[in-house]
Amino acid sequence: MSVESVFHRLEALLPKVQKPIQYVGGELNSTVKDWDDADVRWALMYPDAYEVGLPNQGVAILYEILNELPRTLAERTYSVWPDLEKLMREHDVPQFTVDGHRPVRAFDVLGVSFSTELGYTNMLTALDLAGIPLVAAERGDDDPIVIAGGHAAFNPEPIADFIDAAVLGDGEQISIAISEVIREWKAEGRPGGRDELLMRLAESGGVYVPKFYDVTYHPDGRIARVAPNRSGVPWRVHKHTVMDLDEWPYPKKPLVPLAETVHERFSVEIFRGCTRGCRFCQAGMITRPVRERSITTIGAMVENGIKESGFNEVGLLSLSSADHSEIGEVAKGLADRYEGTNTSLSLPSTRVDAFNIDLANEFSRNGRRSGLTFAPEGGSERMRKVINKMVTEEDLIRTVTAAYSQGWRQVKLYFMCGLPTETDEDVLGIADLAKKVIQAGREATGSRDIRCTVSIGGFVPKPHTPFQWAGQTDAETVDRRLMALKDSLRNDKQYGRAIGYRYHDGKPSIVEGLLSRGDRRVGAVIRAVWEDGGRFDGWSEHFSYRRWLDCAEQVGVDVDWYTTREREENEVLPWDHLDAGLDRSWLWHDWQDAVNEAEVEDCRWTPCYDCGVCPAMGTEIQIGPTGKKLLPLTVV
Numbered sequence: 001m002s003v004e005s006v007f008h009r010l011e012a013l014l015p016k017v018q019k020p021i022q023y024v025g026g027e028l029n030s031t032v033k034d035w036d037d038a039d040v041r042w043a044l045m046y047p048d049a050y051e052v053g054l055p056n057q058g059v060a061i062l063y064e065i066l067n068e069l070p071r072t073l074a075e076r077t078y079s080v081w082p083d084l085e086k087l088m089r090e091h092d093v094p095q096f097t098v099d100g101h102r103p104v105r106a107f108d109v110l111g112v113s114f115s116t117e118l119g120y121t122n123m124l125t126a127l128d129l130a131g132i133p134l135v136a137a138e139r140g141d142d143d144p145i146v147i148a149g150g151h152a153a154f155n156p157e158p159i160a161d162f163i164d165a166a167v168l169g170d171g172e173q174i175s176i177a178i179s180e181v182i183r184e185w186k187a188e189g190r191p192g193g194r195d196e197l198l199m200r201l202a203e204s205g206g207v208y209v210p211k212f213y214d215v216t217y218h219p220d221g222r223i224a225r226v227a228p229n230r231s232g233v234p235w236r237v238h239k240h241t242v243m244d245l246d247e248w249p250y251p252k253k254p255l256v257p258l259a260e261t262v263h264e265r266f267s268v269e270i271f272r273g274c275t276r277g278c279r280f281c282q283a284g285m286i287t288r289p290v291r292e293r294s295i296t297t298i299g300a301m302v303e304n305g306i307k308e309s310g311f312n313e314v315g316l317l318s319l320s321s322a323d324h325s326e327i328g329e330v331a332k333g334l335a336d337r338y339e340g341t342n343t344s345l346s347l348p349s350t351r352v353d354a355f356n357i358d359l360a361n362e363f364s365r366n367g368r369r370s371g372l373t374f375a376p377e378g379g380s381e382r383m384r385k386v387i388n389k390m391v392t393e394e395d396l397i398r399t400v401t402a403a404y405s406q407g408w409r410q411v412k413l414y415f416m417c418g419l420p421t422e423t424d425e426d427v428l429g430i431a432d433l434a435k436k437v438i439q440a441g442r443e444a445t446g447s448r449d450i451r452c453t454v455s456i457g458g459f460v461p462k463p464h465t466p467f468q469w470a471g472q473t474d475a476e477t478v479d480r481r482l483m484a485l486k487d488s489l490r491n492d493k494q495y496g497r498a499i500g501y502r503y504h505d506g507k508p509s510i511v512e513g514l515l516s517r518g519d520r521r522v523g524a525v526i527r528a529v530w531e532d533g534g535r536f537d538g539w540s541e542h543f544s545y546r547r548w549l550d551c552a553e554q555v556g557v558d559v560d561w562y563t564t565r566e567r568e569e570n571e572v573l574p575w576d577h578l579d580a581g582l583d584r585s586w587l588w589h590d591w592q593d594a595v596n597e598a599e600v601e602d603c604r605w606t607p608c609y610d611c612g613v614c615p616a617m618g619t620e621i622q623i624g625p626t627g628k629k630l631l632p633l634t635v636v
């Protein structure tokens, strides 16, 4: 049965809202397939505003892959700003997709990609606007299956009541497999209704369906056990890993935004996974093992993506882009190829120790010489040992000296505050480091026109990392240390004016900590916050710490217990039944090593230290070099 577009109803509201263009769709490379020609229909949501959601790679990749499948369609939906939400409620306009402006409730699946837990309240807004019951148990056969994905889905327990399922890891293959299960079930006449569909997904072992697991608790509040409540449901659900990235060269047709977005460039993921072993980094841990895309596929993707989109900036993405085994060749090959054109290259994520000036020069050969950003993360050598960020002060000074002497004038340094075992001195060490950076720049250039910006945010312990057992530092301590650092920088007569300081206070980190390591009981807080008006919690102008604390108290959730409490080795963690491939005992030993300030090398260049991922995935780390080169002959 055809589904009508709601655009004619929406259109009348658009002149009354800010940035109406974000709701109209029709971007270059967007797709609207015939509704009746499809028998599996996905609405893909990024639970933030269009300007943040459109550049999201995960959604863009699935959007293309699903739309390439015969008899399957996918459309996108984003969070609407409160001004439009209010009008939609007044005029009875439901949550819609920006492609066909179809009501989200008409789709078979609502897939929500969570990069951060602070998007949870926005999912509730979308469900409510769509007319989908907030609580999964209250949904009927006409409601879509709500599936969570993205990094936050590695512990979806706080939103277990609101989602039907969660998928861990890479989405390319599992989204196709889920489509097939739905197609078959629908073709058979939907036997057993929604429950059987969820059971078929759960039995496959690759989809986590929270309602098929019971959680029991000890009297002191800790989890006693998480166990399947139906036969055929696996005890543990595993993450998905695409083994050969060259087989999945997406996005092929990048979406070109209509309104201003946070990134306006074509991004090519040059590898997935990271084995550097930074202990705070959930992304690095859960995306192991390292899988590189080959230089030739990268070259072909860049060429094709520019042709299809008209973007004039290409970002080479990964968790630590300069670590690609052939990054030098990639950079040189692309810089040669696009010399004299208006196409510029960027390397958004570079480690201090993997950076070299030749590489930076290649990247700036054909474009702007933008600022360089490095992330030492910890202010003292001791702190960097605890977090396993093996960057010495000498490394950093050598790197910034090279950059300043080659003409860069601005360097950004990123740090975290509130790391395990941190003291006031560790944070004040950041000021010393920043002053040494300026001093080195002045000496190298003979100029006082040297700047450095210190950017610092609160640390949040994350599931599936060695710090999953750590007590989070309370917001007051973080804020006190941030102020002391500010004073130390500002009061310095010699260097203070050359150093910029940006910080995020510790309060949002506590809420993120509650949601990251929370269990099913935390769902009541999310709902209470949403009912109280909580929206866009990732935006400082919308976030209310007081609201989160008050709502937690109202529903009897002790925020400190979830955040600042250190866990013991044998405590059942809410996500223990979800398998990121990492061996739990390895994670525990790595946590002990952290406390003892012992470092672990990168297994790309040293022997395997048995984190467990490769045997769990039946693979090995996949890196080059391939020895191939990009030919600079393509005329663009």
Ligand code: SF4
Pocket (backbone or CB within 6 Å): 275, 288, 289, 290, 603, 604, 608, 609, 610, 611, 612, 613, 614, 615, 620, 621
């Ligand atoms: S199993 Fe060994 S080689 Fe594989 S990612 Fe872990 S430490 Fe590295």
